[in-house]
Amino acid sequence: MSHRRAADSQPSEALKTTKVTGPLGIIAGRGSLPVMIANAARADNVPVHIVGIQGEADSEIERFPHTWIKWGEVGKVFSALDKSGCKDLVIIGGVTRPHIKNVRIDFGAVKALPFLLSLRKGGDDRILSRIVRFFEQNGYRVHGAGDVLPELLVPEGTLTRLSPSADDKADMALAFKVVRALGQFDIGQAAVIASGYVLALEAAEGTDAMLERCAEIKRRGRSHGTGPGVLVKAPKPGQEERVDMPTIGPETMLKAAEAGLSGVAVAAQRVLIADYNRTLEIANERKLFIYGAPQEETDA
Amino acid sequence: MSHRRAADSQPSEALKTTKVTGPLGIIAGRGSLPVMIANAARADNVPVHIVGIQGEADSEIERFPHTWIKWGEVGKVFSALDKSGCKDLVIIGGVTRPHIKNVRIDFGAVKALPFLLSLRKGGDDRILSRIVRFFEQNGYRVHGAGDVLPELLVPEGTLTRLSPSADDKADMALAFKVVRALGQFDIGQAAVIASGYVLALEAAEGTDAMLERCAEIKRRGRSHGTGPGVLVKAPKPGQEERVDMPTIGPETMLKAAEAGLSGVAVAAQRVLIADYNRTLEIANERKLFIYGAPQEETDA
Incomplete structure (x- = not known):
């Protein structure tokens, strides 16, 4: 084995706080990664707030300060992040392209409508790039999961x-x-x-x-x-x-x-x-x- | 509609005999194409012999002079084609890569062993090219289905x-x-x-x-x-x-x-x-x- 960590040891869950300067917002899709990152942040005394996408994120996120949102509730995402003071974001976990009937348009979404409409076309990567840009344009810093927790x-x-x-x-x-x-x-x-x-x-x-x-x-x-x-x-x-x-x-x-x-x-x-x-x-x-x-x- | 044949007319099944100079051998995999080509040949007074791969070719081929073979019976293919005087070949219809237990090695296959072993690796196209080359090296002319029946x-x-x-x-x-x-x-x-x-x-x-x-x-x-x-x-x-x-x-x-x-x-x-x-x-x-x-x- 030539890697930096033995298979039977626990990964050291140190958050790379050099990059994260304040509370960390985690926008959570499927899987265990959102909670792993939240655990690492907590171990590092970095406050977190998890925004869980309904039907995607695991209920485990409820062990942390959290807000559940439906697809399209853009306004609710912003208000949850603002209330918890999160300017640093990690967007992590798989999501399924939502069926239109499961999309709920709130007031924030209406304001973001040109952005939302731009998501209807193209491959995954173009869509995700647009989402990152959208958060950045709204004043957030978007980090990769590997940036904040290289052990991943x-x-x-x-x-x-x-x-x-x-x-x-x-x-x-x-x-x-x-x-x-x-x-x-x-x-x-x-x-x-x-x-x-x-x-x-x-x-x-x-x-x-x-x-x-x-x-x-x-x-x-x-x-x-x-x-x-x-x-x-x-x-x-x-x-x-x-x-x-x-x-x-x-x-x-x-x-x-x-x-x-x-x-x-x-x-x-x-x-x-x-x-x-x-x-x-x-x-x-x-x-x-x-x-x-x-x-x-x-x-x- | 801009094509040369109305949707509700029967295709004219004239065989392009300019390319086929003698009896036509058809090595048949799945589907209806082998019989369509045999019908066209018959309509054109070109004798045919169909070599059907067991487990692949449709039993409809039995309406024509035919020989059933198992995967690997290379000798039997050659003898069937020789007896019926076929030097012109069409190899047509889907086949599934056979499981090794369904491959039967006859004497012709033993002689062709280096060729057969060469088929074990690579993508479909490399394999099919090798099969064509193998027949050509053994004195056959291999035609495309579209060459002999452009209506296809x-x-x-x-x-x-x-x-x-x-x-x-x-x-x-x-x-x-x-x-x-x-x-x-x-x-x-x-x-x-x-x-x-x-x-x-x-x-x-x-x-x-x-x-x-x-x-x-x-x-x-x-x-x-x-x-x-x-x-x-x-x-x-x-x-x-x-x-x-x-x-x-x-x-x-x-x-x-x-x-x-x-x-x-x-x-x-x-x-x-x-x-x-x-x-x-x-x-x-x-x-x-x-x-x-x-x-x-x-x-x-």
């Missing part, structure tokens, strides 16, 4: 007991090329390649659904003659990394194992790992490798 | 009552770019784009499975705010078009309709249409367009 970033090298084989490395190299080529179209951040054969590419369905498809393709025998295969995740070139970093976690490992993959490779320092210890534990149990590829390998 | 090729222009809208045209243009970018990695031939948002990319799962995924993505509301979307199919650059032309047919239209798409655009003259009349009938019933894009639009 996948470090360089092999994290698991198993390392990628030479065949895995060849598949990884091809997959990083494919993901980079797709990035110019603001698409996906993931591909599965086995023995040079591209089993699956991620677009709107998400990584878990793509891995389920790989398992199905293998069951149907459509990948005959190929090796086990590798999942690769990397940010798109020019991706708004502050709010849309690709993420791996325990579920990724379970699905990768079900798809019979040999491991998961990601762009080191540019992909988040949710629940580091549990993710590594599952990877080791299921005999998967996790590899943080240095830039010379992802951009080759 | 999607003509230029709108084939249906409905035409693509300006939004559809913008999505089509982006999708042709995406498919071309993927082509360099020997991947897929299809993408679904809605309002500039890439819903799905095809890799090993096939077009029908990709369209089912789009329907699911829409049900889950992950495509909110986008228009209906367009399916685009085009050959990969450098694709072995003689044996691996992208194909659309009735099933494509049914699945496209279930995914709520507005239509299907393909590279004109470079994509096959299986069962032209039925495909158009379904497209018109379901209010889909079918559009054959000229080269200046696919390569823009």
Whole structure:
């Protein structure tokens, strides 16, 4: 193991307060990352306020000062952040494009209507960039999760007991090329390649659904003659990394194992790992490798 | 409608015998195309012999002189073609990469072992190119289905009552770019784009499975705010078009309709249409367009 943190130790949850100068606002989507960041802030005596998106954020956020909002309640977001004095923001956790019937337009949203309408078109990255710009124009500082809590970033090298084989490395190299080529179209951040054969590419369905498809393709025998295969995740070139970093976690490992993959490779320092210890534990149990590829390998 | 054949007329099934100088061997995978070509040959007094791959080819091939083979029975293919005097070949219809346990190695296969082993790695196109080369090295002439029966090729222009809208045209243009970018990695031939948002990319799962995924993505509301979307199919650059032309047919239209798409655009003259009349009938019933894009639009 060549990374900076042993798999069985707790990550040191020190918040990089050099960047965060006051109370931290966390706009929370799905998953455990919002609460991990809130815990780190609390450990560092930085006050937090979590704005949870209904239907997305975990109820765990209620352990912290919080406000629940519906999609479209722009005014409520601003007032919650203002009341708690948050000028520093982290926007974190997956969200699903809301159905129009679940969008509630409050007064703040009416004022922000040109912005909201601009979100209706384009790929994820353009939308997220517009959201970041919108908050910045309203006087907030938007930080990446990895900026405030670097322990969330996948470090360089092999994290698991198993390392990628030479065949895995060849598949990884091809997959990083494919993901980079797709990035110019603001698409996906993931591909599965086995023995040079591209089993699956991620677009709107998400990584878990793509891995389920790989398992199905293998069951149907459509990948005959190929090796086990590798999942690769990397940010798109020019991706708004502050709010849309690709993420791996325990579920990724379970699905990768079900798809019979040999491991998961990601762009080191540019992909988040949710629940580091549990993710590594599952990877080791299921005999998967996790590899943080240095830039010379992802951009080759 | 700007194409050369009215939707409600039967296609003229004249075989382009200028290219085929003797009996025609048809190596048949899935679908109706092998029998359509055999019918055309028969109508043109060209003798045929169909070599059907077990588990793939339709039992309809038994209406013609035929031989069933298992994967790997290379010797049996050659002897069937030799006995029927076929030096001209069409290899047509989808196949699934066989599971190793379904591969039967006969004496011809043993002699062809280096060739067979070369098939274990790489994307579809490299494999199909090797198969074509293998037959050519053994003295056969391999023709594309569109070479012997040009009526199978999607003509230029709108084939249906409905035409693509300006939004559809913008999505089509982006999708042709995406498919071309993927082509360099020997991947897929299809993408679904809605309002500039890439819903799905095809890799090993096939077009029908990709369209089912789009329907699911829409049900889950992950495509909110986008228009209906367009399916685009085009050959990969450098694709072995003689044996691996992208194909659309009735099933494509049914699945496209279930995914709520507005239509299907393909590279004109470079994509096959299986069962032209039925495909158009379904497209018109379901209010889909079918559009054959000229080269200046696919390569823009």
